[in-house]
Amino acid sequence: MIKLRQRAVFASIAAGVLALGIAACGGDSDEGGGSSSTAIQSNPDNGDVTLTIGSKNFDEQFILGEIYAQALEAAGYDVKTDLNLGSEQIALKALQGGDISGYPEYTSTALTSFFDTPPQDVPNDAQQAYEDSKKQFDDLGLQTFPPTPFSSANAVGMLTSRAKELGVKTISDLQGKSQDLTLYGSPECRQRIDCLLGLEKYYHLDFAKFVPVDIGLRYTVLDKGDADLSILFTSDGQLANSNKYTLLEDDKQVLPAGNVLFVASKDAVEEAGPDFGETIEKVQEHLTLPVMQELNARVTLDKEEPAKAAEEYLKQFGYID
Amino acid sequence: MLVPLASILDSFSGAFDFIFHQQDSITGARIGGLGQVGDFALTHLEVSALALAGALVVALPLGVVLGHRGRGELLAVAAGNAGRAIPELALIAFMVAFVGVGLLNVTIALLVLGIPPILTNSFVGIRQVDRDAVEAARGMGMSPAGVILKVELPLAVPTIMSGVRTAAINIVATATIAPLAGVLTLGDFIINENVYGQDGVLAGAILVALLALTVELALAGLQRLLTPRGLRLHRAAAPA
Numbered sequence: 001m002i003k004l005r006q007r008a009v010f011a012s013i014a015a016g017v018l019a020l021g022i023a024a025c026g027g028d029s030d031e032g033g034g035s036s037s038t039a040i041q042s043n044p045d046n047g048d049v050t051l052t053i054g055s056k057n058f059d060e061q062f063i064l065g066e067i068y069a070q071a072l073e074a075a076g077y078d079v080k081t082d083l084n085l086g087s088e089q090i091a092l093k094a095l096q097g098g099d100i101s102g103y104p105e106y107t108s109t110a111l112t113s114f115f116d117t118p119p120q121d122v123p124n125d126a127q128q129a130y131e132d133s134k135k136q137f138d139d140l141g142l143q144t145f146p147p148t149p150f151s152s153a154n155a156v157g158m159l160t161s162r163a164k165e166l167g168v169k170t171i172s173d174l175q176g177k178s179q180d181l182t183l184y185g186s187p188e189c190r191q192r193i194d195c196l197l198g199l200e201k202y203y204h205l206d207f208a209k210f211v212p213v214d215i216g217l218r219y220t221v222l223d224k225g226d227a228d229l230s231i232l233f234t235s236d237g238q239l240a241n242s243n244k245y246t247l248l249e250d251d252k253q254v255l256p257a258g259n260v261l262f263v264a265s266k267d268a269v270e271e272a273g274p275d276f277g278e279t280i281e282k283v284q285e286h287l288t289l290p291v292m293q294e295l296n297a298r299v300t301l302d303k304e305e306p307a308k309a310a311e312e313y314l315k316q317f318g319y320i321d
Numbered sequence: 322m323l324v325p326l327a328s329i330l331d332s333f334s335g336a337f338d339f340i341f342h343q344q345d346s347i348t349g350a351r352i353g354g355l356g357q358v359g360d361f362a363l364t365h366l367e368v369s370a371l372a373l374a375g376a377l378v379v380a381l382p383l384g385v386v387l388g389h390r391g392r393g394e395l396l397a398v399a400a401g402n403a404g405r406a407i408p409e410l411a412l413i414a415f416m417v418a419f420v421g422v423g424l425l426n427v428t429i430a431l432l433v434l435g436i437p438p439i440l441t442n443s444f445v446g447i448r449q450v451d452r453d454a455v456e457a458a459r460g461m462g463m464s465p466a467g468v469i470l471k472v473e474l475p476l477a478v479p480t481i482m483s484g485v486r487t488a489a490i491n492i493v494a495t496a497t498i499a500p501l502a503g504v505l506t507l508g509d510f511i512i513n514e515n516v517y518g519q520d521g522v523l524a525g526a527i528l529v530a531l532l533a534l535t536v537e538l539a540l541a542g543l544q545r546l547l548t549p550r551g552l553r554l555h556r557a558a559a560p561a
Binding site: 087089112113116118119120184187188190191192193194197198211212213214216217220221224226 | 346347348349350352410413414417418421422423500501502503505509512513514515516
């Protein structure tokens with residue numbers, strides 16, 4: 001925490017210097033997300049506002065939580081983090097109970113887990129999924145901000161060598177082969193229409209075996225040769241700059257994709273003022289799928305601290321100095 | 322005060338409904354009902370029993386022999402304490418490299434969890450046996466094995482069994498993580514709130530607690546059977 005504070009002080013000084021530099025150069029006062037001024041400006045008025053940014057309990061969430069937290073800190077807010085909240089149910093309760101000001105959630109998760117949307121009714125269109133979630137979060141008294149460029153989807157993956165051997169590119173290609181293949185996925189997958197049940201029902205697949213495993217093992221079981229197929233996530237770091245794994249195309253669109261939307265309590269948004277929403281929208285502009293994969297790779301594979309990876313992201317795209 | 326109580330009762334009725342009646346999940350699966358509960362409970366008992374048996378095979382002879390010799394206290398206590406600190410999920414993930422996921426993996430992970438209380442308690446139980454009784458047995462010409470089997474072990478039954486009961490409770494409670502390694506126990510209800518809903522999670526918790534209590538009572542009964550009559554009388558007389 002102390003480290004984060006020091007860095008924030010440094011960042012705000014740096015941002016100030018940068019702002020001065022820009023002002024001196026051309027007097028360009030283009031406000032509101034102009035691409036010429038990506039650096040986040042620190043507003044001294046925000047210092048009185050304390051925000052607590054939360055996240056769920058896996059690497060991508062830690063990174064996203066840190067990115068939002070550090071960006072808001074750069075904008076001058078007094079930011080605390082609570083980045084290991086467990087499942088979305090716990091995160092939502094923390095948000096509604098006022099323990100956190102906001103956290104990143106996936107549109108597909110929000111719709112199915114919070115709003116009882118049957119998985120087959122989740123819109124494939126990102127904008128539509130966002131609109132639907134926004135409306136329903138609104139009913140809970142929560143405010144959402146526009147979604148990230150990247151979306152994370154569940155995907156059926158396998159070793160590229162095995163995919164070539166079997167000659168499969170799409171999930172449909174597994175027809176007639178699935179009876180000899182084992183599929184590994186989260187325990188939840190076994191009973192979800194947007195996972196195993198959907199693969200069976202819509203693709204008419206019948207796997208030799210489905211084995212539930214902790215999602216942390218989704219690549220281990222492939223590498224070990226225990227699993228022919230494993231449920232992976234498209235934003236996984238293991239997929240960054242690597243051809244080791246092949247994701248089968250979901251040609252019947254059974255597996256859900258979800259963009260990240262930042263959801264916050266209306267009280268927090270009101271107290272924090274306009275810089276809050278602007279900072280969140282701005283800082284996620286460069287979160288495309290390859291960027292998210294790369295950040296995940298640094299944390300999951302290279303064991304970098306999520307805070308460090310987030311800081312690198314902010315620096316690389318010029319949000320902080 | 323009344324409102325929370327009412328809502329708590331409401332949650333429980335939902336959980337009991339889940340246990341007895343199969344229903345549709347939002348995720349498109351058929352969930353709950355006695356069939357599924359029975360399947361999961363049986364698997365839960367199976368993996369727990371295997372793990373407890375394995376832990377007994379490893380820890381009981383070791384604890385008894387160390388206790389009999391009066392040596393290795395450091396080993397018994399240190400191994401016991403260290404064993405408690407091993408994170409089960411990490412152990413399961415570690416063993417994936419050697420045995421994959423499945424029944425064997427989960428059994429070994431739970432077995433490791435069962436060793437510390439059995440090892441420590443059997444060591445302590447044997448050490449605490451009245452030295453006069455042991456000396457008397459030796460004086461009568463009993464072999465070391467005879468001393469262990471006919472004197473020390475029976476007299477240490479209450480202490481050893483309390484270790485076994487602790488191990489059993491730990492194992493039954495921790496078998497809830499087994500669905501993360503390919504074994505569908507009652508923990509599936511608890512881990513997958515998105516599938517089973519809050520009713521399912523609470524039902525799972527209730528079922529695991531009931532199973533743990535049942536196992537505890539069964540082992541308490543076994544302990545009564547194994548405890549020598551003289552010791553039982555001694556116990557009964559003690560509070561008075």
